[in-house]
Structure formats: C-alpha cells, structure tokens
Amino acid sequence: xxxxxxxxxxxxxxxxxxxxxxxxxxxxxxxxxxxxxxxxxxxxxxxxxxxxxxxxxxxxxxxxxxxxxxxxxxxxxxxxxxxxxxxxxxxxxxxx
Numbered sequence: 001x002x003x004x005x006x007x008x009x010x011x012x013x014x015x016x017x018x019x020x021x022x023x024x025x026x027x028x029x030x031x032x033x034x035x036x037x038x039x040x041x042x043x044x045x046x047x048x049x050x051x052x053x054x055x056x057x058x059x060x061x062x063x064x065x066x067x068x069x070x071x072x073x074x075x076x077x078x079x080x081x082x083x084x085x086x087x088x089x090x091x092x093x094x095x096x
Contacts (some may be wrong), residue, residue: 010056
C-alpha cells in the first residue's frame with residue numbers, strides 16, 4: 001500500500017484553516033479525508049518550526065542541516081588528528 005504524501009503548501013493551508021478560521025482539527029480532518037493525528041502533527045510541527053516546518057521529503061530543516069554539517073566536520077577533524085598522532089609516534093620511533 002502506497003503512503004500518501006502532501007506538499008508543504010497543502011499542509012500550511014490545513015494548519016491555516018485551523019489557526020485562522022478557528023476550525024476544529026477533527027472537522028478539518030474529516031472534510032479533507034485525513035486522519036486526526038496527521039493534522040494534529042502538522043499543527044504541532046508548524047507551531048514548533050513556523051515557516052521552516054515541512055521541509056520536504058529527504059530535506060532537513062536549516063538548523064538540523066547545520067548540525068549535521070558540523071558533526072561531519074568534527075568527525076573529519078578527529079580522523080585527521082588521529083592520523084597526525086600516528087605519524088608523530090612513527091617519526092618519534094625513528095629518532096631513537
């Protein structure tokens with residue numbers, strides 16, 4: 001069974017119906033043929049992340065992307081540091 005996916009604009013419109021028009025989540029969900037929990041999750045995501053909510057499939061929020069990039073850089077620097085330590089020990093043995 002294929003999972004339905006909804007684009008960012010659709011999700012924002014659903015949240016807007018709830019927040020600006022004051023409609024109840026179950027009512028909106030029923031009108032659109034969605035599960036209540038799905039709509040509640042969209043509302044929660046929008047409240048937490050505002051305009052950065054719903055980044056899209058395979059995409060990260062800017063903060064999450066920055067964190068992932070920093071973690072990658074740390075791993076690279078740690079690997080370089082390990083290589084330099086090994087080289088230092090290797091050359092220190094040669095001098096003895």
